[in-house]
Amino acid sequence: MKHGKKYNEIAKLVDRTVAYEPNDAIALVKKTAIAKFDETVEVHIRTGCDGRHAEQQIRGAVVLPNGTGKTVRVLVFAKGDKLAEAEAAGADFTGGEELIPKIQKDGWLDFDVVVATPDMMGVVGRLGKVLGPKGLMPNPKAGTVTMDVTKAIQDIKAGKIEYRLDKTNIVHVPVGKVSFTEEALLENFNALMDAIVKARPSALKGQFLRSITLASTMGPGVKVNVTKF
Template identity: 80%
Template sequence: MKRGKRYAEAAKLVDRATLYDTADGIALAKKSAVAKFDETIEAHIRTGCDGRHADQQIRGAVVLPHGTGKVVKILVFAKGDKVAEAEAAGADFVGGEELIPRIQNEGWFDFDVVVATPDMMGVVGRLGRVLGPKGLMPNPKAGTVTMDVTKAVNDIKAGKIEYRLDKTNIIHVPIGKASFTEEKLADNFQTLIAAIVKAKPSAVKGQFLKSVTLTSTMGPGVKLNPVKFL
């Protein structure tokens, strides 16, 4: 894959053979974010889980203390007095059955997170085929299926992110923007890592964290020492 000059210059900053500590890794990820926009700093965590087994799945959510730097649009499926509650909490879109054709037939996806009250999951379930592949399906483990829509919306707006294994048993999550201070990125990263270590399935044998890599949107990967987090 051909890379641009900016990437080549940024890549020179990183020693691919070195496992950095958190502070140095974050400093390098920030320094190598040289695009003209405010790049996202992401963590990519390769685990020793085998996600094909139900007892080795990881899925949860954590509120990053300094948020992600991204403005998140929230859609809430609710009815009755929960509609007004969701609107008062600051949800961007609130509705029910009438939203199904808009999403299914018109391809409307102007939202980043979907929250639903339990009594609406029968309706939302009909959208499984379109929301599922996009990672938008509400889930109790992530706190997005709940009667407490005020807390759900407030947490997401405050910087709550969801983490889960992909098909290759890697967790990919944003921890902030390149414009964040190193201290804020470190706070967010430590909060995330603590949550993931705590979520380790008891069925996992051997090394739990195989590798931990930080990267900016357009920059090279910076490998951290995974042993430091266990």
């Protein structure tokens, strides 16, 4: 991948041979973010897991203490009292069976997270081919299949993020925006790492965390010291 002159100049600030302490890495990420928009700060964690084995899968969610800096649109599948509860809790969209053709045929996807009550999963299951590949399928492990729709919505709006292994056994998650203070980003990063460390599969033998890289949307990657985790 070819980079421009500006990027190459900025990239020189990062020593590729050094694994930085988290606070130093965050300071560098902020310093090397030079885009004209408020870039997202992302963490990329390479694990020693083999996601082809179910017992080595990692999936869960964590509420970042300082949020993600992004407005999240929540769609809730529910019926009866739970529909009213979802609306009262601040869901952006609510409904049931009538939303299926809108999503399947009209390609409506103006939402970031889908929450469903367990009794609606039969309906939501029909959207598997659409929602699955986009990572939008509700899942009990992520707290998005629940009867407590109020808590689910509040957590998501407060900055709850989901983490999971991709096909190459790497976890990619946002931990805030470049405009956040270093302290706020560090708190979010530590909250995420606590959750990831606790999620270590018991079936895994050998090293769990192979590498951790922090980067802004358009900036260079900064390696983080893995040993403390």
